[in-house]
Amino acid sequence: MIKRTLALAALVVCVGGMTALPVAQARAAESKAVEAKVDCELKYKLAGWSILYKHAEGSGEITCNNGQRASVKIKVVGGGLTAGKYRIDDGRGAISHVRSISDVFGDYAQASAEAGVVKSGTAQVLTKGTTSLALTGTGEGVNLGLSVGKFTISK
Template sequence: MIKRTFGMAALVIACAGAATALPAGSARAAEASVKCDLVYNLSGWSLIYKHAEGSGTITCDNGQRANVKIAVVGGGLTAGKYHIDNGKGEISKVHDIADVYGDYAQAGAEAGVVKSGSAQVLTKGTTSLALSGTGEGVNLGVSIGKFTISKR
């Protein structure tokens, strides 16, 4: 009887310890967040319809890296032609580089002649993409659309 009681007590203590350890481990995994940086070149045009294409490189702080294609499409009251060289992007709230691929919602106002500049924050679910860049061209207007990152 003493052996059985001692054995049950040990089992209960072991299970309680495991149950306490599991949620904490799961919480740490859910909180894990990787930050990725995007360096890109983009050129496009707009006349009511907005279209731009480019390429870039994503580098994450967990060591992952990928070459990517970028496409921007949308519409609105816009007109212009422009290019951005060596633009920068910061992607946050991802667990893996695979989370950066897909369509980000985009809305923006552009204004520039000869030297163009842009800065905007895009979202895809809980993932955020903050973009900034300077270039040349003429672009004027307000538009909405999508910014797509795909594997190259």
């Protein structure tokens, strides 16, 4: 009777150990998936003007390396010593330090220096908490000045 009880206990321990291993492996894989690095890319067009007050609007598409996508609206407002009218036709943005596409939406702090006549270009890095957005783009217009403001991405 004691031998049967010990054999049954050993069997239960072995079966329990065999089921615990796959569960532990699944939990480790799930934890790595949650911590996986997500990078997103923004392609956009933007047009605006400035005379002390800066205003621009546009649209774009965000794609992330985890398969998430979204069409977005972009709005830029701010102020400073600026004057001009411009258009960005081929804008691109690299968005980092996000866990999902929902972290991309919101207001980014912006400070910029612009100088362009006819062919115009931009390059700047914006932040929203720990999320970073590095923008580049080319277009046309006349713009000159220094400004601060916010760059908003919405659905």
